[in-house]
Amino acid sequence: MTTPESIITIDRVPVPFKPGQTIFEAALAAGVYIPHLCAHPDFAPHGSCKLCTVLVNGRNASACALKAAPGQEVEVDTPELQAYRRTLVQMLFVEGNHFCPGCEKSGNCQLQALGYEFEMLTPHFVEFFPDRGVDASHPDVLLDFNRCIMCELCVRASRDLDGKSIFALAGRGLNSHLIVNSPSGKLGDTNFSIADKAAHVCPVGTILIKRVGFSQPIGERLYDLAPISAEAGQCAIEEA
């Protein structure tokens, strides 16, 4: 049962919320889709990707970081906000090295799916082509830093759920990059395991489980079958 004290509207649709819930969490529970990359229901709000930027009573806010409160009128799907989101996705594309046709995450990748969602036809900006490497030292997992989008989901999963703190971001500004907690900096020299939550939260193709990359054919994958916005109400991050 909901009272007017515990309802917000999202694109004019009433959405109930529980005390302490963010706008994003309330939307998720109600099956309303708000675009996101760094937000995940299992972790504390982070608010770095900015794809969930919405208007709350006319003011900009990150839906994943702002607590729901009575009287909030939230706008999500406006042409202006969608255009901002398209630009943000383009920024993430040119910042890293994303070559979808050759990526084994293709079809299960949230960045790619959001590119389709926002009708992104080109990367638009001049590509940065950063010099980033791969780390194949771990027997079961490949790290491809070319695709990292700095969402820190693996950082949070390893630290907060797995209790291992295997990943962290280091550097500043455009030099931000993912690092691994071992003297060599190699994943193979850590106690990382595919049983870790952190092995399964990467929204893009940076953390890849070895030897299963193409067990599911391209064309039959998660976002091949339905757009990312269609899976509202469930966590999209778990691998198929």
Added chain:
Amino acid sequence: MSSRDPIVAAVVEKYRGDPTYLVQILREAQEALDWIAPETVEAIASQLRIPLTRVQSALQFYSFFYDKPVGKYRLLFSDNITDRMLGNLALFEHMLNRLKLKRGEVSADGLVSVDLTSCTGMCDQGPAMLVNNRAVTRLTARRVDEISDLVRARVPLSEWPADYFHVDDNVRRVDALLDRSYEAGSALRAAIARGRQGMLDEMKRSNLRGRGGAGFATDLKWEICRNAPGAERFVVCNADEGEPGTFKDRVLLQSYAGRVFEGMAICGFIIGAVRGFLYLRGEYQHLLAPLEAKLEQMRRARLLGAGICGAPGFDFDIEIHLGAGAYICGEESALIESLEGKPGVPRIRPPFPVTSGYLGKPTVVDNVETLCEATEVALRGGQAFAGQGTKRSTGTKILSVSGDCDRPGLYEYPFGVRISQVLNDCGARNVAAVQISGPAGVCLTPDEFDRHIAFEDVATGGSFMIFGADRDLFEVARNYAHFFAHESCGFCTPCRVGTTLARDIMEKIAVGRGTHYEINELMRLRELLRRTSHCGLGQTALNAIGDTWQKFRPAYERRLQWRDFYPTIDLEAALAETRALAGRDDAEAHVGVES
């Protein structure tokens, strides 16, 4: 191995093995070791019992920490636009030539490296540089030669001529605050006499607002903090004065430090805090020893410590944290992260520091000048304080004036002063523009010089940079674009990527390959950053580009190509290296000069 371990052990021991002091530990370890080697990272991590990655994250975030050798002498030229106007780049090139180095390169003997850094807060006595984080002012070609010789002769910094390191106050106009007739302890005794609630009431009557530029009501901040649940509270003085063109806090801490510390103690008295932090920007390391001495002197005089001025239950002390080259740490939640030994990444707000600050506990973060003003309120009472300035902006404001004028320095005025009066007083003639509040602020032109410095009109943290009629405002905006790309913390997508995109577009325009397409891109990025960035840095990063495009259009237009689009790359020029490698210069090896 060897000499490193005892050094690290001593530093860690000094900070009781507390990882919240990681930034201080890295700084002191580096002072002894010149740079932080991977083995040092491991030693620090193991002795603090924290993951290696935590040490690496902090190490790689701050500009003044080095994870690669950078030489015994690390020379950094301040590169604010005011340094540029004083010819810093020519001196920079001169020094590179003298030492036979390229920018950022370490000499083969591992002795020295020369690079640029963001504004070091010496705009009134530039061009300036930092030598191993010690400020050197008033650079000339001769001084650059002398420094090059000292470096090559490996003369220790302690034996360099003292006048290199001399920093002038340059106080040009004095009002209530900068008036030097001040008796140590008088503000504290006045506050004690008024009582905790009585002093807060005076703060209310004073209507004192935050001097960092945002203008939040100080009494309200203190009251919310006092009333926030929790047993422990903190006072933080934000002396991370990084806004290019600002240097007032440097002077306040050099010559008025006692008043700043008393202001902090008064805040502690009201909110019930016993610990305070002064977060001092790394560029002001020269102030560290005198400030430590001042604290010691105040403790001896019972102006700090237990039972201040004999008042039972009034306990308060202050420790100093030094920053390490990160503009973003001026943002209060980033500053707190840094105080906790982490990279200076701004937190999600709300919750605000007043309820959840240092270690998650209620914390007041106030600007140096604001805390200094609190002593004025204690001494004169709120009503008298509110008698100066305007109704909504009470008291006085200190401006840091630099750029094209005869007398750069500090000017204190009652709020409400017109821009034109400041320009007149500092001897600025034929002014094209004034950039107020730094690169994140506003660019005003002569038709706006009758506007007032006040929260309700032109709000400012104090930066006041003057540009004469012969200055190129495109170059000003270009300098700022580089500044923001360098200082973005990298947390959120729009600012991390957008500031670099804007910088690169400005470079494209600068080399004459821009068109109106690029202008449209800049304006689109400006709007995106303003609307979606995580904090004020990103939200304001492209303001100066927008302002100068609007007000100094010819500065851009004379660089633009009058066609729809021009590629970034010059194909003919790009093939030069290939031609050289292939040893070809025939017609087939050229694609032709662009039309």
